[in-house]
Amino acid sequence: MRELTYVDALNEALHEEMQHDKKVIVLGEDVELAYVFGVTKGLKDKFGGDRVRDTPISELGFVGAAVGAAMAGYRPIVEIMFMDFIMLAMDPLVNQAAKLRYMLGGQLSIPLVVRTPGGGGVQYGPTHSQVLEAWFMQVPGLKVACPSDPADAKGLLKAAIRDENPVFFCEHKMLYKRKGPVPDGEHIVPFGVAAVKREGTDITLIGVGYQVQNCLQAAELLAAEGISAEVVDPRTVAPLDTATLAESVRKTNRCVVVEEGHLRSGVGAEISAAIQEEAFDYLDAPIGRVAALNAPVPFEPALEDYVLPNAGNVVEAAKKALGVIA
Amino acid sequence: MAKKPKPLSKKRLHEMYRDMLRIRRFEEKADELFMAGLVKGAVHVSIGQEACSVGVCSILNKDDAILTTHRGHGHSIAKGTRLNEMMAELLGRSTGLCRAKGGSMHIADVSMGHYGAHSIVGANMPMAAGIGLAYQLEKKKQVAVVFFGDGASNQGSFHESMNLCAIWKLPVVFFCENNSYAVSFGADRSTSVEDISTRAQGYNAPGVTVDGMDVVAVQEATLEAVDRARKGGGPSLIEAKTYRFFGHSRGDPHFGPYRTEAEVNKWRKRDPLILTENLLEMTKAEKNAHLENVDAEIEEATRFAENSPMATLESALEDVYA
Numbered sequence: 001m002r003e004l005t006y007v008d009a010l011n012e013a014l015h016e017e018m019q020h021d022k023k024v025i026v027l028g029e030d031v032e033l034a035y036v037f038g039v040t041k042g043l044k045d046k047f048g049g050d051r052v053r054d055t056p057i058s059e060l061g062f063v064g065a066a067v068g069a070a071m072a073g074y075r076p077i078v079e080i081m082f083m084d085f086i087m088l089a090m091d092p093l094v095n096q097a098a099k100l101r102y103m104l105g106g107q108l109s110i111p112l113v114v115r116t117p118g119g120g121g122v123q124y125g126p127t128h129s130q131v132l133e134a135w136f137m138q139v140p141g142l143k144v145a146c147p148s149d150p151a152d153a154k155g156l157l158k159a160a161i162r163d164e165n166p167v168f169f170c171e172h173k174m175l176y177k178r179k180g181p182v183p184d185g186e187h188i189v190p191f192g193v194a195a196v197k198r199e200g201t202d203i204t205l206i207g208v209g210y211q212v213q214n215c216l217q218a219a220e221l222l223a224a225e226g227i228s229a230e231v232v233d234p235r236t237v238a239p240l241d242t243a244t245l246a247e248s249v250r251k252t253n254r255c256v257v258v259e260e261g262h263l264r265s266g267v268g269a270e271i272s273a274a275i276q277e278e279a280f281d282y283l284d285a286p287i288g289r290v291a292a293l294n295a296p297v298p299f300e301p302a303l304e305d306y307v308l309p310n311a312g313n314v315v316e317a318a319k320k321a322l323g324v325i326a
Numbered sequence: 327m328a329k330k331p332k333p334l335s336k337k338r339l340h341e342m343y344r345d346m347l348r349i350r351r352f353e354e355k356a357d358e359l360f361m362a363g364l365v366k367g368a369v370h371v372s373i374g375q376e377a378c379s380v381g382v383c384s385i386l387n388k389d390d391a392i393l394t395t396h397r398g399h400g401h402s403i404a405k406g407t408r409l410n411e412m413m414a415e416l417l418g419r420s421t422g423l424c425r426a427k428g429g430s431m432h433i434a435d436v437s438m439g440h441y442g443a444h445s446i447v448g449a450n451m452p453m454a455a456g457i458g459l460a461y462q463l464e465k466k467k468q469v470a471v472v473f474f475g476d477g478a479s480n481q482g483s484f485h486e487s488m489n490l491c492a493i494w495k496l497p498v499v500f501f502c503e504n505n506s507y508a509v510s511f512g513a514d515r516s517t518s519v520e521d522i523s524t525r526a527q528g529y530n531a532p533g534v535t536v537d538g539m540d541v542v543a544v545q546e547a548t549l550e551a552v553d554r555a556r557k558g559g560g561p562s563l564i565e566a567k568t569y570r571f572f573g574h575s576r577g578d579p580h581f582g583p584y585r586t587e588a589e590v591n592k593w594r595k596r597d598p599l600i601l602t603e604n605l606l607e608m609t610k611a612e613k614n615a616h617l618e619n620v621d622a623e624i625e626e627a628t629r630f631a632e633n634s635p636m637a638t639l640e641s642a643l644e645d646v647y648a
Contacts (some may be wrong), residue, residue, distance in 0.1 A: 025463070050463055051463075053494075055490070056486075056489060056490065056493065058482075058486035058489065058490065060452060060482055060483055060486050061452050061455065061482075061483065061486025061487050061489070061490045062452070062486075062490065063452070064449065064451070064452020064453050064455070064456065064483065064486075064487070065452050065453070065455040065456035065459060065487070065490055066456055067452070067453050067456060068441075068452065068453035068454060068455060068456020068457040068458075068459070068460070068470075069456040069457070069459050069460045070456070071441055071453060071456065071457060072391070072441075072456070072457045072460030072461070073460060074456075074459075074460050074463070076456075091446055091449055091483075092449070092452055092453070095446050095449065096444070096446075096449055096453065100442070101645055101646075101647075101648060102427055102645045102646050103424060103427055103428045103432045103442075104423075104424050104427075104428060104432065104434045104436070104442060105422065105423060105424035105425030105426075105427055105428065105645060106425065106644070106645035106648075107423075107424075107434055107435075107436040107437075108436055109648035111648075140646050141646055141647065143647075164647075164648035165647050165648050
């Protein structure tokens with residue numbers, strides 16, 4: 001299979017969907033030149049300045065405008081340059097986009113995609129490094145995707161653009177330049193379907209977004225010690241495919257959930273609760289949770305590494321769940 | 327220059343009067359039902375501001391958009407929102423426009439170009455810009471009008487939306503009903519300018535202040551702004567100086583700690599209904615005929631609502647996702 005970077009896979013999805021449906025438009029800061037991360041490159045040249053527009057630095061204004069365009073029948077894709085900036089547009093996303101269909105008794109729908117890179121590892125400091133999927137997965141009316149590799153990035157973005165509901169699409173800066181196989185032809189990954197990214201028998205590692213890569217790396221390290229870890233990627237956290245997660249745990253009887261956000265009220269808390277509800281009798285140990293330490297993401301590389309989860313933390317949590325270490 | 331508006335025919339002005347009366351009587355009924363405990367939650371009546379609703383909407387086509395606020399009954403009715411289903415929404419019935427999920431503060435009738443009452447102050451302006459963007463992309467001559475109050479003109483959303491509409495020349499009319507109060511906080515203390523219309527200058531857009539109690543003045547200003555928008559001239563800001571005769575919400579006293587009875591009475595002398603009656607030199611018989619006609623419609627809407635079933639509990643979980 002051909003290999004693409006995560007950025008190129010996203011870019012291909014945008015090109016295909018803009019070609020597929022002329023109601024798809026792209027708005028955001030510096031999207032015309034794809035100046036910052038390059039996800040929107042080539043779109044303006046191909047589809048023109050009407051459909052691909054730079055916006056002023058006014059997240060509240062242009063996310064709200066995207067909601068309005070969706071109300072009037074368009075399918076806007078908004079880029080938020082860094083996930084942290086979405087807080088300037090919480091009202092249009094959470095109070096309006098997520099609730100409008102409901103609040104208006106089903107009179108309209110909001111087919112909106114807000115795509116945005118989150119995550120640390122690049123020394124941008126506390127206000128350019130967050131992952132916020134735990135916040136948005138709480139909101140009825142929103143869907144939340146967290147692709148962990150190029151194939152899912154493409155397939156989930158295409159599904160998001162075709163979805164009639166608002167989608168918060170979490171990309172990750174550490175994944176952008178990673179390469180991976182991407183199927184040729186039409187490739188759509190449905191929401192709410194988890195994927196087993198590596199099969200194993202001794203323990204289930206559930207990762208969210210970029211942390212799936214840490215889980216895969218941890219599984220390699222564990223394999224070297226004779227431990228067979230299964231890595232499962234929910235791919236979307238709203239909707240959340242708890243059935244596939246629980247099925248894996250029923251096989252391995254042990255589980256660690258890994259996310260880059262903070263532990264308290266995090267995605268891991270939700271997943272752990274769901275697994276104990278669905279597979280309590282199969283658990284041989286408490287579910288382990290790995291997450292960022294309880295601090296903003298600091299700038300200095302050693303401090304940043306310390307606060308964010310890594311493969312070593314996952315290995316350690318897995319060994320605790322297996323009773324190998326205390 | 328926009329074309330000079332044609333002088334209003336007497337017949338047309340009677341129709342506009344009738345629409346203002348429909349708003350007045352609907353809201354008096356809504357207030358009565360609220361005070362009787364039959365309408366729950368909050369009701370923000372716009373009594374006193376009817377000339378704004380009708381003056382603006384009299385210029386719009388069915389396929390033009392409006393977006394309104396928590397104080398949006400008047401705009402809704404003037405845009406042609408179905409009264410039966412609107413009253414049913416206030417009373418929480420299954421036949422309500424929003425299936426009892428929105429209530430008074432979220433009335434919408436998309437089939438009539440009414441894209442919703444948005445009760446987060448200022449939230450509707452970015453959405454209006456987006457609807458304007460859709461119209462521009464469609465190359466249709468539709469316009470979006472967004473209603474908001476003096477309080478909302480201090481929100482970032484107002485400034486961000488004005489800028490966005492100005493740089494993209496979007497067909498959007500910003501209609502500010504300056505009724506002098508954001509709940510209890512006077513515009514003289516909350517707002518940096520006396521005439522909010524002057525804020526348009528910051529966005530290289532035309533801004534005009536009109537008498538919001540004079541339906542003809544509102545209509546003329548709107549005609550010019552709508553005409554400009556349809557021709558690709560971009561956004562305009564109209565500020566209408568108006569007044570709400572009632573309290574802010576929920577049967578609040580009409581005057582009290584933040585405004586005097588004398589002030590309310592001064593504005594009541596300029597009631598838009600009375601001004602229009604004077605303009606039309608309306609006879610008592612004509613007035614009574616209008617009132618009878620309108621009251622029959624409001625009674626019918628109330629009867630429809632009261633005879634409709636309450637919303638089912640199952641419906642509370644419907645329409646979360648498409």
